[in-house]
Amino acid sequence: MTIQAWWQQPAAAVSESFRQQALARQNQLTKPPGALGQLEQVAVQLAALQQRVKPAVQNPQLVVFAGDHGVVAQGVSAFPQAVTVAMLSNFVAGGAAVAVLARLHGIGLSVVNCGTVTPCEHLAGVIQCPVMPGTQDFSQQPAMSPAQAQQALRIGAEQVERLHAEGCDLFMAGEMGIGNTSAASCLAALLLQQDVVALTGPGTGVQGAALSHKQQVLAASVARAQPLVSSPLQALEQVGGLELAAMCGAFMRAAQLGIPVLVDGFIATASALLAVQLNPGVREWLLFGHRSAEPGHAALLQALAAEPLIQLGMRLGEGSGAAVAYGVVQQALALHNGMATFAEAGIG
Numbered sequence: 001m002t003i004q005a006w007w008q009q010p011a012a013a014v015s016e017s018f019r020q021q022a023l024a025r026q027n028q029l030t031k032p033p034g035a036l037g038q039l040e041q042v043a044v045q046l047a048a049l050q051q052r053v054k055p056a057v058q059n060p061q062l063v064v065f066a067g068d069h070g071v072v073a074q075g076v077s078a079f080p081q082a083v084t085v086a087m088l089s090n091f092v093a094g095g096a097a098v099a100v101l102a103r104l105h106g107i108g109l110s111v112v113n114c115g116t117v118t119p120c121e122h123l124a125g126v127i128q129c130p131v132m133p134g135t136q137d138f139s140q141q142p143a144m145s146p147a148q149a150q151q152a153l154r155i156g157a158e159q160v161e162r163l164h165a166e167g168c169d170l171f172m173a174g175e176m177g178i179g180n181t182s183a184a185s186c187l188a189a190l191l192l193q194q195d196v197v198a199l200t201g202p203g204t205g206v207q208g209a210a211l212s213h214k215q216q217v218l219a220a221s222v223a224r225a226q227p228l229v230s231s232p233l234q235a236l237e238q239v240g241g242l243e244l245a246a247m248c249g250a251f252m253r254a255a256q257l258g259i260p261v262l263v264d265g266f267i268a269t270a271s272a273l274l275a276v277q278l279n280p281g282v283r284e285w286l287l288f289g290h291r292s293a294e295p296g297h298a299a300l301l302q303a304l305a306a307e308p309l310i311q312l313g314m315r316l317g318e319g320s321g322a323a324v325a326y327g328v329v330q331q332a333l334a335l336h337n338g339m340a341t342f343a344e345a346g347i348g
């Protein structure tokens, strides 16, 4: 008998009946059918997920997971590693972009240390769950052990369990980690079985010769890891990141607990693809916030058959794209729930 891992438990059921009822409502609202485009689809999807004709989001929560990356020793980021923890301080102080957006929209914000190189225990308000002080340099060796990967997946699951107990009804994950576009590109290459060079972009701003160097380092990293990878979990262990693992665990647990998820940018979507490969039922619970300017995002979205709500040329991470798209979700719900039907308006 094989014992199932926690993430293999099925995702919560989705109601086709409420999907149809919400669709019928959209078609009775005072507009040509389909005229509100994706705003209609997001409201209908949330109706199916929440099992009600008029869905609502009242307790949105965003968790930023942070981790460092040994591969930065190879010179693959435009910024020094110390910025990871410097930004954690900025998140809890309220000055980071995602903190501003969370305040604006009334989104609960939590910040979790999954494993940074710079100590951050002194930062009040940061939830401490360090697995190790950053991953190993995956151009030379596996980023993490199987036990460390499992521990990092559980960090995300436990945050979602905490928020579920507090009544969270929409979950967003953000990340902070200098070097994590390198991890996301390599993970995407292994999961999609595509060339990592085409999935590698500027991240924080690597350009020209420095971008070519990043592409070479990542191509060598994937070449090292590939023969050792025969499952999505092994791809995570070889080239992933602690915060990527935590986001993946969070997405899978949210789907199991019936909490809709709004996915952020390139790194978050790499974690989402991993989650869907580990448990395909998770896909129904994922809404996609934005299309990042990071070039590899398009391939990930395509593989997930995902059409993000907005495209603003953002490439910040932190969950900022999801937080901006959250405003669009609320507009979609306000229209779906608040518009008059043709009968109510006496039209037609």
Ligand SMILES: O=C(O)c1ccc[n+]([C@@H]2O[C@H](COP(=O)([O-])O)[C@@H](O)[C@H]2O)c1
Residues within 6 Å of the ligand: 076, 077, 078, 079, 175, 176, 177, 178, 179, 180, 181, 182, 202, 203, 204, 205, 206, 264, 265, 266, 267, 268, 292, 293, 294, 297, 314, 315, 316, 317, 318
């Ligand atoms: O979310 C995105 O699409 C995104 C695209 C490019 C960069 N980032 C952020 O930039 C950091 C990683 O960039 P890098 O160049 O250090 O790999 C990390 O903290 C991410 O949150 C995020």
Ligand SMILES: Cc1cc2nc[nH]c2cc1C
Residues within 6 Å of the ligand: 079, 083, 087, 175, 176, 177, 204, 316, 317, 318
């Ligand atoms: C300043 C800064 C802020 C960030 N937020 C997410 N990733 C980031 C990377 C940098 C460099």
